[in-house]
Amino acid sequence: MLLIKNIKQLLQVRQERLKWLAGSEMAGLPFLEDAYLYIEGDKIVDFGVMEDIKPGYLKAEIIDAEDKLVMPSFCDSHTHLVYAGSREMEYVDKIKGLSYEEIAKRGGGILNSVKLLQDTSEDELFRQSLPRIKEIIRMGTGAVEIKSGYGLTTKDELKMLRVIKRLNQETDLSIRSTFLGAHAVPAAFKNRRDDYVSIVINEMIPAVAAEGLADFVDVFCDRGFFTVEDTDKILSAAAGYGLRPKIHANELDYSGGIQVGVKHDALSVDHLEYTGEKEIDSLLGSETMPTLLPGASFFLGMVNPPARKMIDAGLPIALASDFNPGSSPSGNMKMIMSFACVDLRMTPEEAINAVTINTAYAMGLEKEMGSISRGKTASLIITKKVPGYQFLPYAYGSDLVDTIILNGKINAET
Ligand code: NIG
Ligand code: FE
Numbered sequence: 001m002l003l004i005k006n007i008k009q010l011l012q013v014r015q016e017r018l019k020w021l022a023g024s025e026m027a028g029l030p031f032l033e034d035a036y037l038y039i040e041g042d043k044i045v046d047f048g049v050m051e052d053i054k055p056g057y058l059k060a061e062i063i064d065a066e067d068k069l070v071m072p073s074f075c076d077s078h079t080h081l082v083y084a085g086s087r088e089m090e091y092v093d094k095i096k097g098l099s100y101e102e103i104a105k106r107g108g109g110i111l112n113s114v115k116l117l118q119d120t121s122e123d124e125l126f127r128q129s130l131p132r133i134k135e136i137i138r139m140g141t142g143a144v145e146i147k148s149g150y151g152l153t154t155k156d157e158l159k160m161l162r163v164i165k166r167l168n169q170e171t172d173l174s175i176r177s178t179f180l181g182a183h184a185v186p187a188a189f190k191n192r193r194d195d196y197v198s199i200v201i202n203e204m205i206p207a208v209a210a211e212g213l214a215d216f217v218d219v220f221c222d223r224g225f226f227t228v229e230d231t232d233k234i235l236s237a238a239a240g241y242g243l244r245p246k247i248h249a250n251e252l253d254y255s256g257g258i259q260v261g262v263k264h265d266a267l268s269v270d271h272l273e274y275t276g277e278k279e280i281d282s283l284l285g286s287e288t289m290p291t292l293l294p295g296a297s298f299f300l301g302m303v304n305p306p307a308r309k310m311i312d313a314g315l316p317i318a319l320a321s322d323f324n325p326g327s328s329p330s331g332n333m334k335m336i337m338s339f340a341c342v343d344l345r346m347t348p349e350e351a352i353n354a355v356t357i358n359t360a361y362a363m364g365l366e367k368e369m370g371s372i373s374r375g376k377t378a379s380l381i382i383t384k385k386v387p388g389y390q391f392l393p394y395a396y397g398s399d400l401v402d403t404i405i406l407n408g409k410i411n412a413e414t
Contacts, residue, residue, distance in 0.1 A: 001060035002039040002408065004070055004382065010035035010047060011071040011389055012356055014371040020289065020361045021353045023314035029349035029389065037070055039378040042408035047372060063410075065382055068402060069389060073142025073379040074333035074355050075369050077362035078246070078270050078291055080147050080180075080324035081136070082129045082163050083113050084120040087325045100300050100327065101224055101252065110150065110184040113325055117150040117160065125163045132323070133171050136331040138413055140401050142379030144173055144331075145246070145320075145363045147218055149180030154204050157181050161213035172406040174379070176363045178246055179205070179214035182226050182234055197230045201237040209241035215364065216267065217243040221257035228256040235264040246362070250274040251296070262286045268318065268362040272305045273297060280313045289362040290315055292354075293322035294339035300327050307344035318358035319351065338396035348390045378408040 010032045021028075038046040038057050046057070090103050090112070103109045117125065136144060146164045151157035161177055168175035181200040189196040208214050217238035221231040235245050244267050249257025251271035258279040261269040270291040272279070283290055292305050307317055319340050323331035337351040346354065360370025368377045382403040386392070392400060404411035 002063070002405070003057050003060040004037045004063045004065050005053070006050060006064055006066040007035040007037065007070045008065070008067050009033055009069045009389055010037060010372060011069060012352065012371045013047065014357070014373050016373040016375055018357060018371060018373070019366060020316045020358050022316035023311055026311055026317065026350040026353050027347060029352055031389070037372065037380070039405070039408050042377055044372060044374060044376050044378045046374065063382065063403065067385040069383040069386060071352070071381050071389075072356050072369065072371055073381055073404070073406070074140050075143040075359035075363060075365060076136065076141050076321050076323070076331060076333055077145045077268065077318060077359040078293060078320035078322055079144055079331060080149060080322070081132045081144070081331060082125060082146055082160055082167070083117060083150050083325050084125055084128060085113070085116040085325070086329070087112055090326065094300070104184070104224070107187065109326055111187055113150045114152050114184070114186065118153070118156050122159050122162060125159065126166055129163060129167060130171070132331065133167055133173055134413060136323070137171070137173060137404060137406065137411060138401065139332050139334065140381040140404065141331065141333055142174065142406055143176070143360070143363065143365055143369050145176045145178055145216070147178040147180040149183030149218070152181065152184065152186040154199070154207050157204055158207060158211065158213065161208060165213060172409070172411065174365065174369065174377075176215045176365070177213065178216040178218045179208045179243065180218040180220070181205070182219040182230065184220065184225060193226070193230070197226070197233060200234055205237055205241060205243070209243070214243060216246045218245065218247050220248040221260060222248065222251050222255045223253040228260045231257065231260045235260070239264065246270065250279065254279070258282060262288050267364060270320065271296070273303050275305055275310065280310060280315065283315055284313065289318050289358060291318040291320055291359070291362050292340070292344065293320055293328065294343055295328040295330060295336055296322045298339050298343065299329070304343050307340070307346055311350065316358050317346070317350070317354050318362045319354040320359055320362070334392060334400070335396060337393040341393045348393050351393055352389065378405055380405040
């Protein structure tokens with residue numbers, strides 16, 4: 001049993017069955033002042049204001065959170081954090097003027113990470129990825145989705161997914177995995193994209209499903225990568241194995257990715273820099289979470305997605321880090337909130353909703369994570385002493401995490 005008492009603001013207090021927050025609902029962030037939170041095992045059992053605390057709770061192990069905030073852990077619903085090596089030389093090329101697409105055309109970009117990963121053993125890949133997991137735990141993430149997509153052969157895609165599985169088993173993070181065989185056309189299939197798509201469908205998806213290695217399927221549906229037709233075929237095949245889509249769409253153009261995602265009842269469509277009226281219309285009324293990745297727009301200096309237009313149209317918005325070696329080499333979700341506030345004109349309340357309950361939905365975890373609700377998993381951030389929740393995105397470079405609770409346990413590394 002664990003009691004957190006004297007909490008200055010207990011944020012994101014919600015009823016248990018909340019699905020997501022959309023449109024004007026995103027502006028609301030319910031919180032209690034001078035509050036307590038009571039945990040048994042790995043679950044949130046009770047919470048309220050200090051005045052009403054039950055005397056029995058004071059027998060538990062106690063954390064005093066005076067002048068501190070408590071909020072649910074971040075859920076990061078889109079990352080590629082299993083990778084080999086790094087790509088800071090491309091960063092330098094970008095500074096000197098090359099675009100993301102130009103770098104990709106020269107065999108850099110994703111294909112650069114593919115070469116590095118193919119030359120790395122499974123154990124070594126695990127060893128390189130583990131510090132990233134530890135880093136995002138310290139920064140407040142409690143659940144993360146990780147994609148494959150730097151293997152691009154059946155053997156190497158399976159290797160990546162096995163590493164993701166092992167990270168889930170051996171760390172305290174809740175991890176969901178996504179098969180992204182259609183991330184780029186491998187060099188060996190240059191000008192033979194159809195042949196590669198056949199391998200994804202006929203070889204990779206069945207092999208991934210046979211080992212139960214993926215929760216979701218992804219396709220990079222965009223200009224210069226995979227077409228709407230390719231995506232349609234891959235998502236149809238994956239549906240036969242129970243893999244729901246979470247796809248990369250409309251990062252580089254009005255690619256039709258959003259519409260094909262919605263057609264296949266994607267759990268999320270992600271990036272969405274190029275979102276117009278047609279795309280917004282197709283998302284309205286769907287079960288698909290529009291997910292924005294402002295770290296990638298920031299890092300690549302690209303156009304921003306029209307977040308305000310989307311919220312004003314009544315859509316929900318989730319925000320994820322896209323942690324990957326090419327377009328967003330950071331899993332700092334607090335910084336993602338700051339980018340969303342500054343670049344996308346989202347308010348702190350909208351940003352906090354977008355990195356908790358809405359990302360929990362975007363990875364199928366909304367029943368367990370994303371809010372302070374009775375019966376949900378006790379994965380929490382206790383902040384340092386701060387004036388109030390608006391300070392979190394405002395102080396964009398400060399480490400404001402004091403203590404991390406994961407699955408009811410105080411994390412030793414914070
Ligand atoms: O989400 N857009 C496609 N894939 C990744 C980039 C991966 C990379 O550059 O290595 C993304 O930005
Ligand atoms: Fe991505």
